[in-house]
Amino acid sequence: xxxxxxxxxxxxxxxxxxxxxxxxxxxxxxxxxxxxxxxxxxxxxxxxxxxxxxxxxxxxxxxxxxxxxxxxxxxxxxxxxxxxxxxxxxxxxxxxxxxxxxxxxxxxxxxxxxxxxxxxxxxxxxxxxxxxxxxxxxxxxxxxxxxxxxxxxxxxxxxxxxxxxxxxxxxxxxxxxxxxxxxxxxxxxxxxxxxxxxxxxxxxxxxxxxxxxxxxxxxxxxxxxxxxxxxxxxxxxxxxxxxxxxxxxxxxxxxxx
Numbered sequence: 001x002x003x004x005x006x007x008x009x010x011x012x013x014x015x016x017x018x019x020x021x022x023x024x025x026x027x028x029x030x031x032x033x034x035x036x037x038x039x040x041x042x043x044x045x046x047x048x049x050x051x052x053x054x055x056x057x058x059x060x061x062x063x064x065x066x067x068x069x070x071x072x073x074x075x076x077x078x079x080x081x082x083x084x085x086x087x088x089x090x091x092x093x094x095x096x097x098x099x100x101x102x103x104x105x106x107x108x109x110x111x112x113x114x115x116x117x118x119x120x121x122x123x124x125x126x127x128x129x130x131x132x133x134x135x136x137x138x139x140x141x142x143x144x145x146x147x148x149x150x151x152x153x154x155x156x157x158x159x160x161x162x163x164x165x166x167x168x169x170x171x172x173x174x175x176x177x178x179x180x181x182x183x184x185x186x187x188x189x190x191x192x193x194x195x196x197x198x199x200x201x202x203x204x205x206x207x208x209x210x211x212x213x214x215x216x217x218x219x220x221x222x223x224x225x226x227x228x229x230x231x232x233x234x235x236x237x238x239x240x241x242x243x244x245x246x247x248x249x250x251x252x253x254x255x256x257x
C-alpha cells in the first residue's frame with residue numbers, strides 16, 4: 001500500500017511543476033475584494049480593452065456581468081461591447097447583451113501568430129490563483145531576444161506581449177550574479193529599472209492590475225457574490241437558532257437538575 005502511495009505522489013510532482021508556470025519568484029499578494037464593485041467595474045473595463053482582443057471568457061454573458069457589477073444594460077452595451085460605433089448596432093438598437101463574452105480571433109491564426117493557442121480565461125484565476133496572476137502581470141520586462149520584445153520573470157519565455165505596457169511603461173531587469181549549489185554562476189533579477197514611463201504611476205498600475213485580477217476572480221466563480229450575500233443571513237439564522245435551542249434545552253432539563 002505504501003509503495004502505491006509513494007508512486008502516486010511521485011507521478012504528481014511533474015504536474016505540480018508544470019502548474020507553477022516556471023520560476024521560483026515569491027508571489028506578490030493580490031489582496032482582491034469581491035465586495036468592491038468599483039474595483040470589479042474597473043477590472044472589467046481593463047479586460048475588454050487590453051485582454052479580450054485575444055482572450056475570450058466563454059462562460060460569461062455580458063448581461064450577467066452587468067447585473068452582478070451593478071451596471072445597466074445600456075452601460076454594458078456602450079462601454080464593454082465593441083460593436084459598430086461602440087454603442088449601437090447599425091439599426092440604432094442596443095446590441096444584445098445576452099451574448100457570451102467571446103472574441104472573433106480564429107484559433108488557428110492565434111497559434112500562427114503566438115506559437116500557441118490563446119487560452120480562454122474563464123477559470124484562469126481558479127487554475128493559477130489571484131496571487132500568481134497579480135505577480136505575472138507585474139513582472140514583464142524588456143527582452144529583445146524574444147519575439148514580442150518582452151519576457152516575464154514569473155513565466156519565463158512567455159509568448160504573450162505586454163499588452164498593458166502603455167499603462168506601466170517599459171522596464172529592464174537589474175541582475176545580480178551569484179553561485180548556485182553546483183558552483184556555477186547564475187544571474188537573478190533583483191530589481192527593475194524603468195526605460196520608458198507609462199501613463200500610470202507604479203502605485204496606480206498596481207491598483208489597476210489588482211482590479212483586473214479581482215475581475216478574473218469574479219469571472220471564475222460568479223456565484224460567489226451571491227453566496228456572500230446569503231452567507232450573512234445563514235450565520236444570523238444560526239445565531240438566533242442557537243439561542244432558541246439553548247432556551248429549549250434549559251426548559252426540557254430544568255426538572256432533571
